[in-house]
Amino acid sequence: MTVRLVETEAYLGPEDPAAHSARGRTARNEPMWGPPGHLYVYRIYGIHDCVNVVCGPGTKPEAVLLRAGEVTEGEELARRRRGPKPATARLAAGPGNLGRALGIGRDLSGADLLTGPVSLLLGTPPPAVASRPRIGVGYAGAWATRPYRFVIPNDPHLSRR
């Protein structure tokens, strides 16, 4: 199953109050302190599993949250996991939905993107990328309005319509 990403958010590390790594190193966020190119998956609101890619440089605990995408392959499988209700374009619209559609749960937190069951592919660059404030981080003070959310403008697969 493949998703083409259309929306991501950057979480910059301990100095970023919205990043999980800002509250110190714990068993949950342990993968953030590891090498780049690994998954960090956590559960939010008791329901949704959110998928992050751990980034560099080095072992600085930064990560990128995968927020939305278009299912480009394996729609049958995605729909089996998401159920019959959502419109096709909404199968992976939103972090919880994307994790669910891809079948990525916390069991894959820490998995290596090079050798594990999940891979990150590089495609042709999008025609345009815009940046906006991140979603759901209003508590983060001045950092809440920084434009660390990256979207392909007007893409129908974004997390909100």
Place this chain on the structure above:
DNA sequence: AGGATGATGAAG
């Protein structure tokens, strides 16, 4: 506008 639903981290 609000409820679902449970792990996490900090406090007692």
Place this chain on the structure above:
DNA sequence: TTCATCATCCTA
């Protein structure tokens, strides 16, 4: 051991 807090989604 309890408690507040969530990087959300859906129905209404």
